Amino acid sequence: MPRTFNSAKDIPSLEEKVILITGGNAGIGASTVRALALHQPACIYLCARKISAAEALIQSIHETSPKANIVPLQLDLSSFDSIRRCAEEFNQQSDRLDILFLNAGICATPPTLTNEGYESQFGVNHVGHALLTQLLIPKMLRTQQDHPKADVRIHCTSSMGGVVFVPATGLDLQQMDKADAFSHGMVRYGHSKLSNILFARALAQHYPGINTTSSHPGTVKSDIWGKAYEEHKWLSRLLAPVVWMTGVSTDEGAKTQLWCATAATGKGNGLVENGKFYVPTGKLSDDNKNQKNQALVDELWEWTSKELAKHGAPGWPATI
Incomplete structure (x- = not known):
């Protein structure tokens, strides 16, 4: 574990790399984009629900990193049509993808379903x-095939909510078509965050050549808490003072995922190990029964693959 991590100094050159990040317009996503822009990647694709929000951030970043090449893409993760359009636009524009940040997220929202009924x-x-x-x-x-020296990575922004708010029995995927599953927003949130951890493990197993990790950013003073407080007044009374007193800035919260996506890989102290879950800053967290349950990893992968196929998704490609 690195005792300190300075994103301005410790991130190596990102020259020629193409990066895509979801939810890159706010919170730790915006801090991640700002930090990456300092290291001159070939391009950062910034995905946001509102293009205007992405463009505003890009304009702000250009004040300190005028040469940063940042392209906004519209993406609404609650709509498969929007996801397909975003992916198609990216695939048409770029001939490579080195780092994928699955960063966007919502927390403790009112009971609703996505366009496809999840x-x-x-x-x-x-x-x-x-x-x-x-x-x-x-x-x-x-990218791996065409650029043998490319260091291709995926990072899933998770949370300790995937540990704290999920029962010891693990995921209950049969509830995921119900808006009010589990009758509590934070339990629903916990299921989604545990899924991020398990999904990262599954990707690492199916695509071992791509270093895939997940992380908890810490308790961050960010916009994600706003709707949670609105929906659960008791949560505001309980957590707001804690977040205010102990929470870290979004720049601090972005450090672990920046470390996971750019630090040296391998097994051992200070190295980024494929499939693992990390907490600030770069500390391996591997002691929760659910997150390392191979049966849950397999169940989520199979369930997800079948659900995507129902909606015409192409399926997972074989490794090249």
């Missing part, structure tokens, strides 16, 4: 990202 938090935080990954991973495999 509980909204699970649908956005996991299912939508899974479809996007399925549509982009052929480009990542091609």
